[in-house]
Amino acid sequence: ETGVTQSPTHLIKTRGQQVTLRCSSQSGHNTVSWYQQALGQGPQFIFQYYREEENGRGNFPPRFSGLQFPNYSSELNVNALELDDSALYLCASSLVQGETQYFGPGTRLLVL
């Protein structure tokens, strides 16, 4: 069984740029959720994708967008990067009717 993987592991961008983060879900999981975790805080829910459709969204602006592909992998896109977007971005996969979510190792984004 393959766990959740994310790429890249680290990334440095400048303000105003755009970034794409990638996530491969755990085998058999059709739901992917994305979280943002600032230093010293708990993960904050960004949005969830189920069968290629957005299935819930947290309190994040539209410049945070995503995609889910037929193989259930997912992308998180952030446009017009701001300094406060610097954080650990976590992807988690689960079954919609499942009991828990499994997190990937995260992508550390630094915006300068």
Add this chain to the structure above:
Amino acid sequence: DAKTTQPPSMDCAEGRAANLPCNHSTISGNEYVYWYRQIHSQGPQYIIHGLKNNETNEMASLIITEDRKSSTLILPHATLRDTDVYYCIVSPLTNAGKSTFGDGTTLTVKP
């Protein structure tokens, strides 16, 4: 906003039981209590979850009060490797992937 409240930090002696409390006084009838741990700069790892009955697995035990407004995660024999941040969250079973995390409890196990 997070639906749970946890102490920001706790200490525990190595080999003793670590008891981590969580308050979730506004929990709904269909919401489960989940516990995760997070090693520094890595993704959270699932520990245990429960609805209203006490639960035990190979990693920990979960004690939920009868009114379901609070719970305690018990690590029966804490080791130095159990030093981590522990998160308690509440979520409906069918929305396990839309969880709101608080700031968790930093557990420090001391020799």
